[in-house]
Amino acid sequence: MSITEVSFQASQISDAPVTAIQGRSQWQLTWRRLRSDRVAVASVVVIILMILFAICAPLIALATGHPVDTAYTATGENAFGNPVGPGVHGFILGTDEIGRDLLVRIAYGARISLFVGLLTTAIATVAGVTLGLVAGYFGGVVDAILARFFDAALAFPYIVLALALASVFHPSLTIVIGVIAFFSWAGISRIVRGQTLSLKEKEYIEAAKSLGAGPWRIMFIDILPNLLGPVLVLATLYIPTAVTFEATLSFLGIGIPEPAPSWGNILSEAQAFYHVAWWYVVFPSLALLITTLAFNLLGDGIRDAIDPRTERIFAGSKAARQRRKRGRRGNGGHGLDDAILVGEQADLTDDQPYPAGGVPGLEG
């Protein structure tokens, strides 16, 4: 149903927008709520800008005339051999300890951070959803074995394994991606498994079975679409965790090896210069903070948009304000459409365990 039809109907039945709103699908409702969430929209804009910044890294190198690995010992260092500050000799954000352009290096670092963040999240989501569905749907021995694996992967001190791997093999992009993906799927699996356990008892699954649908069809065609909400929220919240994880590994010298710039290894070198070159620490930190904050805010926004119950807790003041406004317009004053929205989705929201404490297992 299009927006014009909706407003047409709404103007027809002036005091009751109820029928018009009931006509929308779950995802349309979510999309509408997300679009009206200013913070979420702003985070999307920031994320798109950051992606553009990463894609345009070679262009930035071209525009400044400073290739990423070129050390400008004459102009990029002061008389003491220390980095020069922002704006000096055409280095917009200053230079690092051997006179390389910090802006260009941060831009190239964005490529690695975002690439690692998005790729590991994709791997972890596919693996986590598949294993969670299998464990939840088949149950029994399969579930018992897989559930032990989820617990083990969640309980294991992941940074310790990363350390062990790094000391045996040489640190590389592949190892970083492997380690992060390996420690991310279990949290998703556990939630998908729990959801599948309750969804597989519903009548429509019984109906599908009686029509002769096989287990894989039921898992991926009938159950999976009902899980997309929580999975989408979790995946969005995993991206900043993975970005932080990569930066931490690189900071400790067991992530992306030099001279390839990553936000983590830039900050690792900047550590020794905090008393002479604040920009060397502050700008990469800001890039990292802005990125993770934007993804976290977007994840929260999507969660609030999908699940009106959390919306009423977290953005309660906004709903109350709207209710008051409607009340003043003399529209019944009870926030009628809010109530309908909640009622419509109550069935789903009751057993959607959105992680209250952020992404399980990957903090730190």
Place this chain on the structure above:
Amino acid sequence: MNMLRFLIRRILTGILVLWLVATGTFFLFFTAIPVQSVARNLAGRAASPAVLQETIRYYGLNDPILVQYWHFLDKLLHGNLGVSFYSQENVTTIIHQDLPPTISVVIGGVLLWLIVGLAVGILSATRARSFFDRIATVGVLAGVSAPTFVVGELLIIFVFVQLQDHGISFITTGYNPITAGFVPWLGCMILPWITLAIVQAAVYTRLSRGSLLDTLGEDFIRTARSKGLTERRVLFRHAVRSAMTPVVSQLGIDVGGLLGGVIVVEQVFGLHGLGFQVVSAISQGDQPTVIGFVIIASVFVVVANIVVDMSYALLDPRVRIS
């Protein structure tokens, strides 16, 4: 009785996990690193081929892997973690020396983040949607998003350097043992604690706020209020106690991640503790020290998880029955 059986089962599972970790680490290290490079590490860079052969024979490096595995387990059970390739010291001695800074960071950090996290969480749950609550929510998101080392480095630039420039030298970097006096110790620990607290308290604020809001809506809270109990008693005796279960389970998960956080904090603030040691051991190719750290870290995680499972039962009577 039930409780005791549960405890024994958890301890047995814990031992199984430790065995898996030790075995996994053993095979990872002993199959991936060639014998020659281990011998070279032991005998020194300039060793002649004859000395290398002698080293390999002496340490039994060419023995069948199962024999070596047996020796490894045997020594491990006697508390012997081997000898460092780098300093030729016992790994147990190294770990023993590096423990105090790590323990100081962990205990102070956990206490500070629990106090801050729970206090803010409880305050914003009882004053839901107030100005304080809104500010707390923003702070929580910033804390959740911030990587540990970024917080640490920013604290150094904006607190440590500023204070030093203004002649206030209370806060120091590096480690001052508590035996050298309480104040110097506090001065070197305060920034690491704040770093851990900023990063971790956010999660606990969010968790305790959500959990307490849910609990406050439950029937037994209404019952407690209608009995005429004071609001303070309802809150702390009934609501908070029952709302703590998810907080405790999160604490169990975080203990695993905490070691990672401690490695980073020690690196940023130049504290020569276990984490600092393991990072330099990796760059020196000193595998026995790394293995020792991995095993000690796993013991830590397993013990913490058992303690957490036990405290569930103390907090929530329903767990005791099932």
